[in-house]
Amino acid sequence: xxxxxxxxxxxxxxxxxxxxxxxxxxxxxxxxxxxxxxxxxxxxxxxxxxxxxxxxxxxxxxxxxxxxxxxxxxxxxxxxxxxxxxxxxxxxxxxxxxxxxxxxxxxxxxxxxxxxxxxxxxxxxxxxxxxxxxxxxxxxxxxxxxxxxxxxxxxxxx
Amino acid sequence: xxxxxxxxxxxxxxxxxxxxxxxxxxxxxxxxxxxxxxxxxxxxxxxxxxxxxxxxxxxxxxxxxxxxxxxxxxxxxxxxxxxxxxxxxxxxxxxxxxxxxxxxxxxxxxxxxxxxxxxxxxxxxxxxxxxxxxxxxxxxxxxxxxxxxxxxxxxxxx
DNA sequence: CCTATCTCAGACAGACTGAAATAT
DNA sequence: CATATTTCAGTCTGTCTGAGATAG
Numbered sequence: 140x141x142x143x144x145x146x147x148x149x150x151x152x153x154x155x156x157x158x159x160x161x162x163x164x165x166x167x168x169x170x171x172x173x174x175x176x177x178x179x180x181x182x183x184x185x186x187x188x189x190x191x192x193x194x195x196x197x198x199x200x201x202x203x204x205x206x207x208x209x210x211x212x213x214x215x216x217x218x219x220x221x222x223x224x225x226x227x228x229x230x231x232x233x234x235x236x237x238x239x240x241x242x243x244x245x246x247x248x249x250x251x252x253x254x255x256x257x258x259x260x261x262x263x264x265x266x267x268x269x270x271x272x273x274x275x276x277x278x279x280x281x282x283x284x285x286x287x288x289x290x291x292x293x294x295x296x297x
Numbered sequence: 298x299x300x301x302x303x304x305x306x307x308x309x310x311x312x313x314x315x316x317x318x319x320x321x322x323x324x325x326x327x328x329x330x331x332x333x334x335x336x337x338x339x340x341x342x343x344x345x346x347x348x349x350x351x352x353x354x355x356x357x358x359x360x361x362x363x364x365x366x367x368x369x370x371x372x373x374x375x376x377x378x379x380x381x382x383x384x385x386x387x388x389x390x391x392x393x394x395x396x397x398x399x400x401x402x403x404x405x406x407x408x409x410x411x412x413x414x415x416x417x418x419x420x421x422x423x424x425x426x427x428x429x430x431x432x433x434x435x436x437x438x439x440x441x442x443x444x445x446x447x448x449x450x451x452x453x454x455x
Numbered sequence: 456c457c458t459a460t461c462t463c464a465g466a467c468a469g470a471c472t473g474a475a476a477t478a479t
Numbered sequence: 480c481a482t483a484t485t486t487c488a489g490t491c492t493g494t495c496t497g498a499g500a501t502a503g
Contacts, residue, residue: 147429148418152410154432159408161439163346170339171359176469176493177335181328188321194484201329207471209485214469231479231483250317252310258438260306266434271305273420273428274312280416281319334493352460365495367461372493389459389503 162251169247175218178203182211183220183237187245191236193226220244320409327405333376336361340369341378341395345403349394351384378402 142150175183178201185200186192192200198208212235215221220241226232237245247253262270300308333341336359343358344350350358356366370393373379378399384390395403405411420428 144422144425147425148414151417151425151428151432152414154436155413156404156408156410157436158432158439159404159410160346161443163342163407167342167346170342173335175335177331177333177338178470180335184321184325184328188318188325195482203470204472205484206473206486210470213485229479229483233484246314246317249321250314252314252317255313255435256306256310258435258442259309261438262431262434264302266431267302267305267309268431269427269429270309270431270435271427273424273426273431274309274316276420276424277413277416277428278312278315280419281316284416285319336494353458361494362496363460364462364497368494371461387459387503391460 158255162254165251165254166248169244175215175220178211179214179218182208182215183241183245184248186215186221186235186237187242187249191224191234193232193234195232197235215241316413320412323409323412324406327402333373333378336369337372337376340366340373341399341403342406344373344379344393344395345400345407349382349392351390351392353390355393373399 173180181201182197185197189200194205194208194212197212198205201208201211203211212221212223215235216223220238221235222238223233223235226234259267259270331338339359340355343355347358352363352366352370355370356363359366359369361369370379370381373393374381378396379393380396381391381393384392417425417428
């Protein structure tokens with residue numbers, strides 16, 4: 140491996156790109172069958188990434204009226220992707236969150252990790268270790284740049 | 298690093314998951330502004346991943362009528378994400394393909410590699426090398442499992 | 456005549472709004 | 480009374496279909 144640093148960066152990037160295409164391909168069947176409108180899809184993505192939200196918060200993030208946001212949530216609930224619960228602090232508020240089906244769908248879309256998982260366990264020992272080291276370093280870089288919470292040690296991994 | 302293989306697999310997977318969430322977060326602004334319906338979005342994903350297609354092929358893949366597929370393509374063309382060209386072999390056929398804007402959107406969605414690129418170049422040398430080795434091994438595993446073309450050597454990356 | 460696409464007319468669903476009703 | 484959400488018209492846009500027109 141005698142390539143320059145710059146070449147290595149380009150190479151890693153191209154691998155990320157290719158693996159991204161594989162993950163995207165794994166998303167296609169679900170995307171085809173998905174019976175959600177774009178507005179509903181957006182709502183599901185917001186709930187999946189941002190956790191439970193009130194109707195008002197959803198309306199604000201999507202820049203639509205509360206009436207419309209309520210309708211969107213209605214449909215997500217009917218489709219089984221979201222559910223409502225009363226807010227204990229203020230019973231006027233309804234907190235909306237993903238169901239397990241909704242969260243699973245979001246995660247499949249966000250990371251496609253089930254797709255990766257199928258290949259990962261068959262890697263050679265030293266390749267797995269290398270991936271371990273490289274991804275962890277990348278993760279820590281992302282955390283640092285985004286000012287996220289201190290990188291948890293390997294032991295606390297999900 | 299004294300973890301077992303199984304722990305390492307779980308750890309790598311959790312890192313993929315987290316990085317996937319970061320990439321997903323980077324997709325949100327575009328997703329919010331995206332003025333495409335779900336049917337149009339699906340069509341764009343098909344064109345982006347599968348290359349140029351005729352109206353008939355698109356209709357078949359989406360399991361809709363050719364009339365509807367034609368309308369969907371119309372809108373993608375108006376939105377600037379796709380364009381039509383005559384098929385040289387059979388001038389009855391119209392070949393539809395993504396514009397550069399459409400392809401860029403697809404790739405942003407599929408891999409989110411621009412997001413990764415921002416962090417990659419600042420990794421320490423040995424972490425970058427490790428990522429290089431690990432991702433390449435993973436890529437080769439994917440190629441092997443999917444019976445894809447023989448893994449190109451590092452030099453032919455991209 | 457056959458095939459690929461486009462055009463047209465019409466049914467239907469979802470998104471969205473603003474105003475009024477309800478609940479806390 | 481103020482706030483969060485729902486309900487209630489009503490409009491608009493997009494999807495989809497099938498029949499018929501057009502082109503190769």
